[in-house]
Structures are given as C-alpha cells and as structure tokens.
C-alpha cells in the first residue's frame with residue numbers, strides 16, 4: 314500500500330502528543346492545592362517515574378525549542394539544584410509513603426551542567442524520600458560538547474544507565490546555520506569517554522529540516538551515529554515555531570528545506586537506518602533489534618510520555634524543576650515555567666504548580682486510543698478504556714472522520730480496528746489527531762506533521 318497526496322499532508326500542523334490533552338489545553342484551575350490532594354490520594358504501592366528538569370545551557374542553539382536559558386556560571390545552576398532538593402521534600406511530604414521508583418530521567422537544557430554538589434544534594438533528597446531499590450533505567454540528556462572523562466565517571470557513580478547525546482547534524486555549514494559547532498570528533502570523544510566509564514547504553518538525536526541541510530547531510534548524520542554504535546536514534550523534524558521561541562528568529566527561513574524536501578529527508582533517513590539494521594519504533598525513533606525499546610514495541614508495552622517514546626510503564630510521573638510536567642492518575646500538573654517564580658514558590662514552602670489538567674469525560678478514552686495509534690499503530694475502538702466502552706454511534710462518527718486518510722492510504726479500517734500501514738507510520742500523528750477532542754477548538758499553533 315502506498316500513501317497518496319503526500320504533499321497535502323506534509324504542510325498540516327499537528328501536536329506531537331507527548332500528552333493528551335496536550336499542554337496548550339492545561340488550565341490554572343489545577344493549582345498547588347489540587348496537586349497536594351492528588352499526591353495524597355496516590356496509592357502507597359504505586360510505581361513512580363521521576364523527571365528532573367534543569368533549564369540551563371552554556372549557550373542557546375538557534376533551533377532549540379526546549380525550555381532553557383544560558384548561564385556561563387555554575388552559581389545559578391547550583392542554587393537551582395538546592396531548590397530542587399527542597400522541592401523533592403515538599404512533594405514527598407504529601408505522598409502516602411516512599412513510592413517505588415522504576416525510571417529516572419534528567420532533561421533540559423543540559424542537566425549535566427549541574428555542579429557535583431548540586432547533584433549530591435538532589436540525590437540525598439531522592440534517596441531519603443523515594444524507594445530506589447528497583448530502578449530499571451536512569452537516563453540523562455547530554456550535550457557532547459560538555460562531556461569529558463570526569464563527568465562520565467560522575468554519571469556512572471550516580472547510577473546513570475542510559476545517556477542521550479544531541480548530535481543534530483554533522484555538516485559544518487548546517488552547524489554554522491544553527492549556531493552549534495560540533496564536529497564529528499567532539500561526538501566521538503564524548504562517546505568514548507562515556508563508554509570508558511562503563512556507560513554503554515547510548516541514544517543519539519538527529520534532526521532533519523534544518524537550515525542548509527540536504528538529504529545527504531541527514532543520511533550522513535544517521536550513518537555516523539550508527540557507526541558510533543548508537544543503540545537508539547531519535548530522528549526529529551525541526552519544529553520551527555519562532556512565535557514561541559525567540560531564539561529561532563536567528564534561523565534564516567529562506568534557508569529551510571521545503572515541505573517536499575523534508576519529506577525526502579525523513580524517508581531517506583528511514584531507509585538508511587533500516588538498511589543498517591535498526592528497527593523503526595514509533596514515528597520518530599529507531600533502535601537496535603535487541604534494545605529494550607524495540608523489545609517493548611514488539612511486546613506491546615511501548616509508551617509515550619513527555620520524554621517521547623519510552624519503555625517506562627510506571628503509573629505516575631512526578632516532575633521536578635521549573636516548567637516540568639507530571640502525570641498522576643487524576644491528571645497533569647505543570648510547575649511554574651519561570652525559574653524565579655518557581656524558586657520563590659518552593660522557598661515559601663508551596664508546591665510550585667502553575668497549571669494542569671484534570672482528566673474528565675472522554676479524555677482517558679481518547680488519550681488511550683491516541684497512545685495506541687502512536688505506539689502500536691493500531692487501535693481497536695470497540696474496547697473499554699478509562700471506564701468507557703464506545704457505542705456503535707461513537708465508533709461510526711469517528712470512523713467517518715478518517716475517510717480522507719483511508720482514501721489516501723494513511724490508515725486502514727476493518728470493523729472497529731484502525732491500522733496505520735508501515736509506509737504511513739511517519740504520518741501517524743495525523744491519524745491520531747482525528748481522535749483529539751480539542752482539535753476543532755484548538756487555537757494553538759503547532760509545527761508541521763513531517
């Protein structure tokens with residue numbers, strides 16, 4: 314089966330669905346008091362995954378869409394770390410006991426910029442307040458430009474098990490256009506320092522759709538990552554949203570590849586990665602066939618959360634740090650995005666929640682169908698989800714919405730089963746979006762689907 318009218322779909326904008334509802338639909342009705350109640354209602358035997366957001370980098374890359382800021386000094390980062398340790402105590406004070414942690418993830422920004430003393434203070438707090446005896450994965454996002462032997466040894470000592478390196482593109486002219494000079498030798502040096510320290514589960518991020526980037530550049534970059542032995546490669550399409558991210562105004566729009574060129578880039582990278590033995594996982598990840606993420610996909614346990622695709626199956630996700638998002642049974646909470654406001658709130662002994670979303674009505678049903686479509690590329694609309702079993706009218710109404718996508722080969726429908734065929738998987742978000750109850754009323758502007 315082949316996809317038709319691709320050009321039409323390449324320019325449509327859709328969310329990445331790292332949550333449902335997506336963050337633009339969070340509201341201020343969820344606040345510190347709501348969070349306090351939700352934490353207290355958490356069953357004591359629940360498993361949790363912990364996310365730590367460190368919004369600092371040495372300099373800001375022009376393409377960056379993450380919530381971060383530049384700091385050449387360690388002082389503000391250390392102070393931030395000490396506040397994070399206080400936040401851990403504040404949150405844990407409302408929990409029914411020491412929850413068992415299965416996953417830990419450090420994101421940013423560049424979390425490895427946290428000085429040793431900051432990490433130590435944070436780890437003391439986590440160890441005091443959570444049960445860390447059975448952590449399956451402890452991951453951290455790294456900028457290869459600031460990885461050295463001493464950092465690698467520290468990460469190993471902290472119990473880190475997986476590292477994720479931002480490679481983006483290895484061509485010098487692209488690196489100039491995105492304000493991030495990082496020759497292949499820098500990435501090679503980082504990988505060997507990490508492996509020498511015993512950190513051998515290595516992920517790499519590659520981007521396509523960058524200014525001045527050609528199809529050959531993208532293929533060369535993923536090939537270099539494979540040659541360096543990356544266990545997982547994430548292939549992210551550059552999301553150009555300068556109305557939200559002021560730093561992206563530095564990107565010359567006339568140097569960006571066209572929608573058609575982006576499509577060619579992503580398809581060529583897919584082919585190259587599959588040819589090199591990687592398995593396609595979800596719509597933007599690739600993994601070695603024996604990697605836990607590829608196994609999770611085969612076993613039907615792959616999940617999607619704020620970090621994108623994950624093998625994490627914990628019931629709750631607790632976020633720490635400014636702008637971090639957590640998910641409890643009742644819904645989502647987001648901490649204050651402004652570092653100053655987040656610090657003031659924590660120092661005053663209050664949970665620093667600025668907004669969130671309480672799940673209601675059909676939210677769990679829709680969220681579960683969207684997650685199934687994006688992780689397993691299949692959803693049975695007739696089964697019970699979130700306490701709701703859709704009736705035939707609901708199913709028919711939703712199947713009708715897929716008519717044009719079925720016609721163009723983006724999905725197939727048999728009875729109440731929706732399946733996304735292999736060559737349309739990179740467009741899976743377009744199918745998922747047809748189950749989004751907020752899609753019609755959404756005023757949020759997203760990036761393109763490809």
Ligand SMILES: C[S@@+](CC[C@H](N)C(=O)[O-])C[C@H]1O[C@@H](n2cnc3c(N)ncnc32)[C@H](O)[C@@H]1O
Nearest residue numbers: 377378379421422454455456479518549551552
């Ligand atoms: C938070 S960054 C952390 C990595 C680390 N700070 C670094 O730069 O190497 C995670 C990844 O998000 C991706 N990313 C950042 N901005 C993006 C954008 N505007 N569109 C798509 N992907 C983006 C990049 O691939 C980056 O490696």
Ligand code: SF4
Nearest residue numbers: 370373374377421422
């Ligand atoms: S891509 Fe990484 S290093 Fe660059 S600004 Fe974003 S978070 Fe910082």
